[in-house]
Amino acid sequence: MEFSFDAGLLLEQIQNTRLLEWIAVAFGVSEVLLARKNSIWLYPTGIIGILCGTYLLLDSKLYAETLLHGYYLVMSIYGWANWKNRSKSGASQISRSDSRDFAVTLGIAGIGWVFLYFMLTTFTDSDVPVIDAFVSSTAWAGMWLLAKRKLENWIWLNISNLVAIPLLYSKQLYMMSFLTLFLFVVAIFGYLEWRKELTQRDEALQTV
Template sequence: MLVSIDLNLLLEQIKATSLLEWIAVSFGVTEVLFAKKNNVLLYPAGIIGILCSGFLLVDAKLYAETLLHAYYLVMSIYGWAMWKNRTASGASSISRSTKKEQKITWAIAILGWGFLYFMLTNFTDSDVPIVDAFVSSTAWAGMWLLAKRKLENWIWLNVSNLIAIPLLFHKELILMSLLTLFLFVVAIFGYFDWKKELDQPNAKFATV
């Protein structure tokens, strides 16, 4: 009986979902499927989804998530340029993180968490500052690795996704929560797909 009530509530919340959230979710799905296929079109799809999601997150008072989406926007533009760059400074193929890049990734996650928590507790009315800051800082790290086409981006993004799922559900952003669950599953397959390509000798990894 309890399961039935919860399911009915979920269905009612989905029916009440705004058009903007539907659009954000649709482009979010498109983005992650392109990412799984190692296709540069993930970036234009992602930019549209980011802009739509930003308005929803402000309304839900998820300010760190909003800042995260602003970062996503910047990193999407940067990543788009990097993926299209065929020179040595670009990211035209999949690779693993170097030790230096791993240190930078951890620094982004840890320092970002502290910075965002400080900002949320001192300058906003956020009611979930610790969790909101953690979701955003780990996703910052993952997006930085994605822009550089590093295999480990999937791990960091899924750490963020795992915590974001219940957070978004708590904020009654039901479709975005379900989208994040979908992203979590796809990211698992994305990791193994990229790893398979990376382990193939003399493989062509870039898809444009």
């Protein structure tokens, strides 16, 4: 993976960005802002962005990223239903991960990385299998935690974002790269806001 900055080329590529990529970026921005505000509307918004992004990634031969979007779609439907579920098994409010959640998250990230690397090197012509698989597996873990409405989802998603930024840029997906940079910044504030809400709720319970 080669990474170099050329301002002129960047401007040219932005000007030539496909409409579908702009649409994917717009819905991606809306989704993360809604997630930061803890709004369930992040899911229908995200589904539209996922469908647009899937086509773009497949066209760029980022197959693990494409599989990631398929996983996003499944987890978005699951998360949407889980957030609406007011029973004990649902995720009607923010919570912290327990030891079981932590173990499952590590399992998703670790096993996912190995599985995706094997798939990429065996069945595709991917030229960045290690990095592509890592970005996808850590994001899988983050999306699972988001569907569970766990605070730590922001940490795992930002591990994925941090590596995805130069990967997407190197593939000349400039707008998606900048979107991921934006997501990285917003995820920091999302983590802080969710943690603040949790702290305030814990303090309120202690005074009852």
